[in-house]
Amino acid sequence: MVSLNIFRTVGSFRMLPLASRLVTSRPAAFKAIACPAKCLVVGLPTDTWSSNTTLRTFGTCSFSTVTSVGSYSTCNVQMNCWKCKELLDKSPTFFCSSCKVVQPPNEGVSFFSIMDCEDTFALDTHKLQKRYLQLQRSLHPDNFSQKSAEEQEYSEHQSALVNKAYNTLLKPLSRGLYMLELKGMRIDDGTDSGADPEFLLELMEINEALERARTPEEADKISQDTKWKLKGLTVKIDGALRAGELQAAKALLAQMKYFSNIEEKVKEKLSGFM
Numbered sequence: 001m002v003s004l005n006i007f008r009t010v011g012s013f014r015m016l017p018l019a020s021r022l023v024t025s026r027p028a029a030f031k032a033i034a035c036p037a038k039c040l041v042v043g044l045p046t047d048t049w050s051s052n053t054t055l056r057t058f059g060t061c062s063f064s065t066v067t068s069v070g071s072y073s074t075c076n077v078q079m080n081c082w083k084c085k086e087l088l089d090k091s092p093t094f095f096c097s098s099c100k101v102v103q104p105p106n107e108g109v110s111f112f113s114i115m116d117c118e119d120t121f122a123l124d125t126h127k128l129q130k131r132y133l134q135l136q137r138s139l140h141p142d143n144f145s146q147k148s149a150e151e152q153e154y155s156e157h158q159s160a161l162v163n164k165a166y167n168t169l170l171k172p173l174s175r176g177l178y179m180l181e182l183k184g185m186r187i188d189d190g191t192d193s194g195a196d197p198e199f200l201l202e203l204m205e206i207n208e209a210l211e212r213a214r215t216p217e218e219a220d221k222i223s224q225d226t227k228w229k230l231k232g233l234t235v236k237i238d239g240a241l242r243a244g245e246l247q248a249a250k251a252l253l254a255q256m257k258y259f260s261n262i263e264e265k266v267k268e269k270l271s272g273f274m
Helices: 123-137 149-170 170-183 195-214 217-244 245-271
Strands: 007-011 019-022 030-034 041-045 062-069 072-079
Touching: 007 041, 019 149, 170 217, 170 245, 195 217, 195 245, 217 245
Parallel strands: none
Antiparallel strands: 007 019, 030 041, 062 072
């Protein structure tokens, strides 16, 4: 087993990207692991990499319990306040508990962590909205117009990241796609050549019915049917993700994507009657 002797970090937190050097007792191939805080990059010998490896580093950031999940890696990162250098004991941290200044955003942290939500498809959207309003009240750039240039910049970036996290997690489709993306899976745009022909025929019939709709009542009937289908898909997707059935969740999310497009078309149709 190769021993891990010394990590040397070069530069400071605000000079990204930083470099680190791993000294080993013999030559080995290295696997790069990026710290979510983007404060340094770690080189690990691939022949000693395991699913749960603990490292010690020196400098502005320390890694503990680095864990590989598929093609991803996560770590509990400890960082210091950019201004007073006080240790920040959690991630994400929006404000230093000591000097109270706003901190740089950590874009490597999941949206669920940013919004303090359970990492689940069936999350509490009321709690999500409450968290969003709380963060925006404290992070909005208007609050920092008289502060330093660094604080103004960090507040803008933090506020934008919170907006992105909120909008992604608010709707079931974008939330589900994001959860698959965290696991290295994506749904490509365009027609799914592998989709069930009967499902594609159903979509074609719904679109044709929407084209023929001449009254708000006819369009609203299609709207209600679409919402009912989306509600049913939400339940199925939640079950698939909880069971770890990612391929099934991916197929169901592809269907949700089609019905979400129909829902938008129905809204446009209804607005045309006004």
